[in-house]
Amino acid sequence: MSKNLLELIFKPKLHSMAAITSSLLRNYAGSASVRAFAFANVRVPPPRTFFNYNPVSFLLPFHSRRSFSRIGVTNDEEALAKAAAVNADSEAPTIFDKIIAKEIPSSIVYEDEKVLAFHDVNPQAPVHVLVIPKFRDGLTMLGKAEERHTEILGYLLYAAKIVAEKEGILDGFRVVINNGPGGCQSVYHLHLHVLGGRQMTWPAG
Ligand code: 5GP
Numbered sequence: 001m002s003k004n005l006l007e008l009i010f011k012p013k014l015h016s017m018a019a020i021t022s023s024l025l026r027n028y029a030g031s032a033s034v035r036a037f038a039f040a041n042v043r044v045p046p047p048r049t050f051f052n053y054n055p056v057s058f059l060l061p062f063h064s065r066r067s068f069s070r071i072g073v074t075n076d077e078e079a080l081a082k083a084a085a086v087n088a089d090s091e092a093p094t095i096f097d098k099i100i101a102k103e104i105p106s107s108i109v110y111e112d113e114k115v116l117a118f119h120d121v122n123p124q125a126p127v128h129v130l131v132i133p134k135f136r137d138g139l140t141m142l143g144k145a146e147e148r149h150t151e152i153l154g155y156l157l158y159a160a161k162i163v164a165e166k167e168g169i170l171d172g173f174r175v176v177i178n179n180g181p182g183g184c185q186s187v188y189h190l191h192l193h194v195l196g197g198r199q200m201t202w203p204a205g
Contacts, residue, residue: 085181085188106119125200129163133190141188172200173196
């Protein structure tokens with residue numbers, strides 16, 4: 001088929017598509033109410049915690065930028081956990097004592113005389129709730145558990161189930177306890193992470 005014949009067949013279609021597109025843009029994008037609606041409904045996505053701006057990342061091909069950033073955040077978490085480990089054996093109060101005392105605010109999901117459950121300030125899943133004993137009793141970490149703690153340890157798991165129920169994730173959720181610097185623990189007051197609202201992957205990182 002000659003070039004001229006091809007142009008004859010396709011050009012009118014291209015012209016009419018362009019005309020429709022530009023008329024749509026004129027009619028809708030130009031309207032002040034539509035612009036206002038679009039503006040009001042813009043949702044800024046929450047920061048993705050694996051993303052960490054790195055000034056040299058633009059030098060990398062796209063596929064390696066994300067993993068490079070992940071490593072950056074992982075190292076930050078590990079460094080934080082290592083720095084926090086000095087409190088592993090100390091009876092020093094933690095940020096969670098202030099949360100229990102309501103000296104700093106938290107978004108509480110469940111509370112009774114033994115435990116407090118509140119949303120994590122840096123969620124790693126659509127649902128991310130921390131469950132803590134109100135009375136720490138030496139349980140800076142799970143590794144410090146003794147026989148006298150069995151009742152509260154069992155109760156914390158039960159509270160995790162209550163949280164999952166309240167958050168509507170009973171059909172699929174994960175409970176995590178980070179222990180010590182090797183486990184990336186950063187707050188030395190025993191706590192369970194209850195995570196859900198998305199498909200969990202395995203093995204955990
Ligand atoms: P870890 O790393 O020790 O297993 O978990 C500690 C968790 O506590 C982290 O997920 C962190 O985001 C959370 N966290 C630390 N400080 C606060 C705070 O002030 N408020 C809330 N809601 N969570 C916190």
